[in-house]
Amino acid sequence: MTETLSGFIPEIDQIEDRTLREQVIAVWEDALAQGNWNLDDLATMPYTLLVDDVTISFPEHVSVVARLCLAIEAVLREAYADRYEISRDILLAGALLADVGKLIEFTKVGEKYEWSSMYRYLRHPFTGVGLCFKHGLPEAVMHIVATHSWEGEKFTRLPESIIFHHADFTDFDLTKYENKRT
Numbered sequence: 001m002t003e004t005l006s007g008f009i010p011e012i013d014q015i016e017d018r019t020l021r022e023q024v025i026a027v028w029e030d031a032l033a034q035g036n037w038n039l040d041d042l043a044t045m046p047y048t049l050l051v052d053d054v055t056i057s058f059p060e061h062v063s064v065v066a067r068l069c070l071a072i073e074a075v076l077r078e079a080y081a082d083r084y085e086i087s088r089d090i091l092l093a094g095a096l097l098a099d100v101g102k103l104i105e106f107t108k109v110g111e112k113y114e115w116s117s118m119y120r121y122l123r124h125p126f127t128g129v130g131l132c133f134k135h136g137l138p139e140a141v142m143h144i145v146a147t148h149s150w151e152g153e154k155f156t157r158l159p160e161s162i163i164f165h166h167a168d169f170t171d172f173d174l175t176k177y178e179n180k181r182t
Contacts, residue, residue, distance in 0.1 A: 004039055005029070008059040011066040012096060017089050024093050026135045031103035034131075035116075045113055047099065048172065049106065051179045058102065061171060066095040068167035084159055087140065091160040094144025097137070098164060101128030101145075125151045 005028055006012045012028075015021035032038070037045075046054035047061030056064075069091050076084055101124030107116040118127065128145040144161045148168055157165060 008039060008042055009063050009066075009096065011063055011070075011092060014070070015089050015092050015096075020089055020093055020138070020141075023135050023137050024096050027097055027100055027131045027137065030135065031100045031131055035103035035106070037103055041108065045106065045108075047102075048175065049113060049115060051172075051175050053179065054175060056171075056175060058099070062096060062099060065098075065164070065167045065171055066092060068170065069095045069163050072163050072167060086159050086163070090138065090140045090144070091163060093137065093141045094148075094160055095164050095167070097128060097132060097141060098145050098148045098168065099124055099128070100131060101125060104131075123149070123151065125149050 005025060009028075012021060012024060015024060032042075042059050043057060045058040047056055047058045048054055070088070073086050073088055073091055076086065101122075104127045105116055105119050105122075105124045106113050108114070125146050125148060129142050132142045132145055140158065140160065143158055144164050147155050147157050147161045148165050
């Protein structure tokens with residue numbers, strides 16, 4: 001599944017630390033198994049159920065937001081050199097895992113994606129952190145997963161989480177905007 005998952009989300013291969021890359025893949029594989037998903041499901045799964053008729057798939061969103069994070073990090077590094085301490089690998093791993101808990105939060109009934117029973121109790125930042133912890137991801141990666149959404153509003157976000165939060169909500173807010181226009 002490793003090559004196939006990287007085919008869906010090629011940014012996985014950009015994680016330079018081999019151990020971290022393998023941990024990210026292990027979390028994805030575990031989440032797919034726990035949610036009883038296959039890669040074909042990912043191709044059609046909307047990345048959010050909070051907006052009606054989303055045409056952006058889950059892997060498209062993960063890939064786009066990861067690339068936005070890398071672009072932001074590159075601009076900051078070029079402009080400010082080492083004024084900010086930003087770990088590219090931690091940022092990328094966090095970007096790739098921030099929404100992985102949605103594979104437990106969502107279910108498919110017929111051809112429709114819906115909230116699973118887990119959504120009554122835990123949103124994807126919590127289940128995502130649980131998966132990351134299980135697979136030994138660094139605390140800095142779990143911080144991104146835990147604080148990226150509104151659950152993290154009361155917490156001081158580290159630089160990588162600040163970048164991811166804004167990249168993620170750029171895509172989400174544009175999706176909401178486009179949905180209201182059509």
